[in-house]
Amino acid sequence: MISRVRYVLREMWASMSRNKTLTAATVITSTVSLLLFGLTLLIQRGFDNQLEQWSGGVEMIVYVNNGADPSQVQVIQQELLRNTTVVASAEYCDEACATKVAQTIYAGDPDTLQRLLPKIPSYFKVVPVDKSNSDLLRSLKDSFRGLPKVYDVSTPDQAVEVLGQLQGFFGVRTLFIAVGLLGASALLIWNTIRTAMFARRREIEVMKLVGATNWFIRLPFMLEGLVQGIAGAVLGGLLMLFVNNDWTNGVRAFPAETGLEGFVVTDGYPMWVWGAMILVGALVGAIGSGTAASKFLDV
Amino acid sequence: MIRLENVTKSYSTEVTALRDASFDVAKGEFVFLVGPSGSGKSTLLRLMNRQERPESGDVWVAGRNINEMPDNKVPYLRRNMGNIFQDYKLLLNRTVFENVAFALEVIGRPAHVIRQQVPAVLDLVGLGDKEDRFPHQLSGGEQQRVSIARAFVNRPLILLADEPTGNLDPATGEGIMKLLDRINATGTTVVMATHDQRIVNQMRKRVIQLDRGVIVRDQSRGVYE
Numbered sequence: 001m002i003s004r005v006r007y008v009l010r011e012m013w014a015s016m017s018r019n020k021t022l023t024a025a026t027v028i029t030s031t032v033s034l035l036l037f038g039l040t041l042l043i044q045r046g047f048d049n050q051l052e053q054w055s056g057g058v059e060m061i062v063y064v065n066n067g068a069d070p071s072q073v074q075v076i077q078q079e080l081l082r083n084t085t086v087v088a089s090a091e092y093c094d095e096a097c098a099t100k101v102a103q104t105i106y107a108g109d110p111d112t113l114q115r116l117l118p119k120i121p122s123y124f125k126v127v128p129v130d131k132s133n134s135d136l137l138r139s140l141k142d143s144f145r146g147l148p149k150v151y152d153v154s155t156p157d158q159a160v161e162v163l164g165q166l167q168g169f170f171g172v173r174t175l176f177i178a179v180g181l182l183g184a185s186a187l188l189i190w191n192t193i194r195t196a197m198f199a200r201r202r203e204i205e206v207m208k209l210v211g212a213t214n215w216f217i218r219l220p221f222m223l224e225g226l227v228q229g230i231a232g233a234v235l236g237g238l239l240m241l242f243v244n245n246d247w248t249n250g251v252r253a254f255p256a257e258t259g260l261e262g263f264v265v266t267d268g269y270p271m272w273v274w275g276a277m278i279l280v281g282a283l284v285g286a287i288g289s290g291t292a293a294s295k296f297l298d299v
Numbered sequence: 300m301i302r303l304e305n306v307t308k309s310y311s312t313e314v315t316a317l318r319d320a321s322f323d324v325a326k327g328e329f330v331f332l333v334g335p336s337g338s339g340k341s342t343l344l345r346l347m348n349r350q351e352r353p354e355s356g357d358v359w360v361a362g363r364n365i366n367e368m369p370d371n372k373v374p375y376l377r378r379n380m381g382n383i384f385q386d387y388k389l390l391l392n393r394t395v396f397e398n399v400a401f402a403l404e405v406i407g408r409p410a411h412v413i414r415q416q417v418p419a420v421l422d423l424v425g426l427g428d429k430e431d432r433f434p435h436q437l438s439g440g441e442q443q444r445v446s447i448a449r450a451f452v453n454r455p456l457i458l459l460a461d462e463p464t465g466n467l468d469p470a471t472g473e474g475i476m477k478l479l480d481r482i483n484a485t486g487t488t489v490v491m492a493t494h495d496q497r498i499v500n501q502m503r504k505r506v507i508q509l510d511r512g513v514i515v516r517d518q519s520r521g522v523y524e
Contacts, residue, residue: 003404003407003409007404007405202388203401205388206388206390206401207401208374208377209348209350209377209388210377210378210382210401210402210405210406210449210453211375211376211377211378211405211406211453212374212405212406213371213374214370216406216407217405
């Protein structure tokens with residue numbers, strides 16, 4: 001048994017060393033396709049996080065007309081808080097406060113800030129009690145719009161909808177590309193194994209004539225494909241962790257008010273994705289090499 | 300040991316390599332298959348180790364009809380057969396020892412058995428002192444001896460030799476024949492395809508003559524003609 005294991009490992013290594021260029025090309029393709037596969041999962045997770053955060057932390061912004069005096073603002077606040085079973089809180093942000101927020105959000109875009117600053121309205125940040133009842137939120141929005149000196153009412157439902165569409169758009173397309181590249185990896189592995197078998201056809205012929213079983217002959221080739229798939233997954237996983245780390249640092253550098261922190265994927269999920277990548281890589285390698293080894297090996 | 304019953308083999312509608320061939324080979328027998336190129340000698344050998352299957356008829360080896368044998372059993376059949384070729388079919392990147400050991404390694408023999416059996420068989424073929432050499436460092440006769448050692452290292456019941464002296468000069472060919480004769484004397488059945496008239500006439504073993512796929516003569520202690 002030990003001698004067989006030693007034989008299989010030795011032959012696998014010999015075959016990989018003999019076809020260095022093709023092996024490298026196969027591993028690189030596997031790496032790229034599995035990296036894309038992993039990033040697709042992370043992107044999906046990022047959108048999920050962000051959607052959850054936005055829809056979970058839903059709040060209304062009730063904009064007050066510029067020039068409303070304090071008594072008028074007071075009236076609006078009383079109206080907003082009149083029904084405490086519907087509205088949990090209504091926090092006022094005056095023009096100075098709104099300007100400060102705008103300065104933080106548009107810190108990197110002074111032109112836009114300059115255009116906005118003269119007409120930035122004060123507003124109420126209203127948090128409803130039941131955030132999941134979209135009909136109630138819509139009716140609240142309509143009723144608040146009718147209050148005197150209220151300029152507009154906005155809710156994040158449109159943004160959530162856009163984010164959902166973006167998730168569908170990017171998620172499906174990146175998944176298609178990843179699956180296509182995984183197919184390319186399997187074909188490349190298939191071709192590598194076929195080339196390796198062709199290079200060793202004389203040995204295979206002798207092996208068959210002296211009574212080696214097909215499985216014994218196939219095994220080093222299948223293992224070769226498996227190792228190429230797993231190597232691609234390990235390298236792809238490392239790259240994915242690097243990209244995710246870079247992304248996390250980048251997003252965390254944004255001002256907190258932008259509310260984009262949901263796009264940061266942490267909590268061990270990237271490691272889970274890496275595990276999935278290794279599994280998929282092994283599967284792609286085994287399928288590619290297994291079919292090649294079976295197809296080109298007749299008794 | 301080997302029985303062919305009305306075996307016919309065609310490679311296309313126009314080429315019939317073997318037509319209605321029938322004969323028996325007893326255990327321990329030495330049989331020459333003779334005839335011109337294309338007469339069907341190699342096809343006969345390939346049918347005996349299941350590299351080919353006949354269109355009709357049966358091939359029996361050691362009491363088993365090998366045409367009906369499932370593919371996954373064929374390797375075990377071949378472990379009881381040694382194959383020798385005109386072009387030796389040695390692995391050029393392996394030493395003499397490794398070439399012979401390869402035959403044991405791929406059927407899962409443990410390392411200690413390989414260490415024991417390979418030097419013994421190399422001594423038998425007269426290459427005990429050349430086990431570290433590569434094929435290109437050997438003469439044609441020596442390479443054929445390595446091929447014989449590889450075929451015989453597993454002590455097969457049957458040895459199939461396809462023109463083993465075809466690439467060798469007469470003196471070297473004679474040495475190879477002596478070696479095959481010694482192996483045959485241990486009880487191994489030898490079936491050898493050849494058109495080396497001198498060897499056949501010298502050995503005076505059973506001769507099966509083929510002509511365009513048909514057995515035209517089967518003579519014990521025969522000559523080439």
